[in-house]
Amino acid sequence: MAARMILMVDDDRDFVEAVSSYLESNGYRVVRAHDAAEGLKLAKMERPDLIIMDIMMKERTEGFFAVQELRRAPELEMIPVFVVTSLYTALGDFKVQPDGSWLAHDEFFTKPVRLPLFLEKIRKHIGDGAANQSANAGTRPL
Amino acid sequence: MKILKLPKGNLDFFASVVQQFGEVHAPVEQNGHFVFKRLARWSEARLNYDRTTIPPKKYFLPPRETLFRYRAGDGYKACSEAIDRRLVLFGVHACDIYGLNILDKVFTGRYVDPYYQSRRRNISIIGIDCSPDQHCFCRSMRADFVDHGFDLFFTDIGDYYLTLVGTARGDDMALATTSLFEPVTQEDIDRYKQSSLHKRQAFKLEVEIRDLPEIFEMEYQNEVWDELGERCLSCGSCSMVCPTCYCYDVSDSVELGSRSGSRVRNWDSCLFRTHAVVAGGENFRKNRAARIKHRYYHKQRGFVAEYGRPSCVGCGRCITACPVGINITQVIEQLRGVQNAQNA
Numbered sequence: 299m300a301a302r303m304i305l306m307v308d309d310d311r312d313f314v315e316a317v318s319s320y321l322e323s324n325g326y327r328v329v330r331a332h333d334a335a336e337g338l339k340l341a342k343m344e345r346p347d348l349i350i351m352d353i354m355m356k357e358r359t360e361g362f363f364a365v366q367e368l369r370r371a372p373e374l375e376m377i378p379v380f381v382v383t384s385l386y387t388a389l390g391d392f393k394v395q396p397d398g399s400w401l402a403h404d405e406f407f408t409k410p411v412r413l414p415l416f417l418e419k420i421r422k423h424i425g426d427g428a429a430n431q432s433a434n435a436g437t438r439p440l
Numbered sequence: 441m442k443i444l445k446l447p448k449g450n451l452d453f454f455a456s457v458v459q460q461f462g463e464v465h466a467p468v469e470q471n472g473h474f475v476f477k478r479l480a481r482w483s484e485a486r487l488n489y490d491r492t493t494i495p496p497k498k499y500f501l502p503p504r505e506t507l508f509r510y511r512a513g514d515g516y517k518a519c520s521e522a523i524d525r526r527l528v529l530f531g532v533h534a535c536d537i538y539g540l541n542i543l544d545k546v547f548t549g550r551y552v553d554p555y556y557q558s559r560r561r562n563i564s565i566i567g568i569d570c571s572p573d574q575h576c577f578c579r580s581m582r583a584d585f586v587d588h589g590f591d592l593f594f595t596d597i598g599d600y601y602l603t604l605v606g607t608a609r610g611d612d613m614a615l616a617t618t619s620l621f622e623p624v625t626q627e628d629i630d631r632y633k634q635s636s637l638h639k640r641q642a643f644k645l646e647v648e649i650r651d652l653p654e655i656f657e658m659e660y661q662n663e664v665w666d667e668l669g670e671r672c673l674s675c676g677s678c679s680m681v682c683p684t685c686y687c688y689d690v691s692d693s694v695e696l697g698s699r700s701g702s703r704v705r706n707w708d709s710c711l712f713r714t715h716a717v718v719a720g721g722e723n724f725r726k727n728r729a730a731r732i733k734h735r736y737y738h739k740q741r742g743f744v745a746e747y748g749r750p751s752c753v754g755c756g757r758c759i760t761a762c763p764v765g766i767n768i769t770q771v772i773e774q775l776r777g778v779q780n781a782q783n784a
Binding site: 334335357358359360362363366367370400401402 | 452453455456457459460463479480481482483616
């Protein structure tokens with residue numbers, strides 16, 4: 299069985315590498331992008347099973363526009379989108395409702411991410427990674 | 441009317457959140473010109489633009505649209521795919537909103553155009569104030585300020601945008617972003633009045649439109665029209681860029697075999713040679729002078745009689761688009777000059 303593919307879009311390369319390694323060790327295939335434009339291009343080319351999207355990249359609202367773009371593309375609109383951002387810590391009074399009402403995301407995480415919970419949510423949306431190597435997973439928040 | 445203020449620093453967040461009301465389209469720079477276009481990111485928006493090449497009417501009355509498709513035996517099926525698309529036009533100038541209010545009179549008045557009406561319902565308008573350049577004369581046309589036709593309207597008052605809430609949907613937008621707005625103080629109102637005064641004083645171009653319909657009535661045979669006919673190329677650029685020109689042509693595009701096809705409407709212009717051709721081949725406005733005169737009379741005379749005001753909003757697009765430099769303000773001045781000379 300082919301590994302489930304996750305597209306991770308985040309300009310923090312260290313964070314991308316750390317989370318990707320964790321997800322890969324749990325049997326997922328991770329495709330990496332470091333800005334919204336690259337992420338959207340890869341999403342259209344690769345059709346991942348799930349997308350992890352940062353918000354504040356080159357622009358502080360880049361991810362908001364990227365999520366809307368994903369939702370507008372008929373071939374991508376059903377792909378679950380996890381927003382992972384440090385937005386709350388940067389702008390405390392600006393709220394994104396966790397139910398995804400206006401942002402149209404499926405799950406919302408603030409950095410640092412608790413990886414076991416993150417993995418659990420991923421499994422809930424797209425199932426196990428093909429190799430199912432969850433026993434190797436670390437638990438330290440990233 | 442509810443009035444709030446939005447710190448300029450919050451504008452990108454505001455734009456992000458209003459995406460829930462539809463795709464955000466705003467002026468972006470393209471080859472040295474501005475066009476209304478869907479934003480892929482907020483930094484593409486250019487809110488301090490002078491004017492877009494094509495006005496926002498393109499969203500409500502597209503340059504080409506299929507009205508319905510037909511097939512022998514099946515009857516016809518109305519095309520309504522794009523008319524329910526929810527958009528947010530961000531950064532529309534007052535004159536262009538005024539232009540849409542004028543189109544409303546035509547398309548949602550006595551004879552309702554369902555395509556236009558549906559788009560008007562589904563497209564939100566967020567207006568923004570502007571500073572006039574050397575081609576703007578919207579103040580002369582009483583279109584430098586609008587009191588309706590928008591959901592929200594932003595006026596630059598320094599570190600904030602004073603925000604007028606124009607509709608219930610505008611109120612919903614403000615409610616969805618409550619944490620981004622602040623209440624207005626007397627100081628903000630004073631700044632708004634100051635900004636309004638500066639704008640008023642910045643106009644370089646002015647035309648007098650009082651009694652203009654009457655002057656047009658008197659000057660129907662004036663030689664100005666022949667002179668204009670000599671210069672005009674009948675290219676139709678002025679009509680295409682005009683926020684209130686609404687002429688269209690309807691034609692059938694028939695598939696091979698003639699059993700099915702579609703009915704399409706395209707923008708048309710009264711400056712085109714075939715515009716006044718009727719069945720039998722007669723053309724009521726064969727020469728260019730007659731056509732350009734017709735355009736001026738429709739805008740400044742006929743529309744006043746029908747709807748109580750000229751259909752020109754003074755955006756200046758026809759001045760910038762004309763390849764031979766025909767300038768409506770100069771034409772009006774010329775007519776007034778001739779009239780004054782004759783009266784003297």
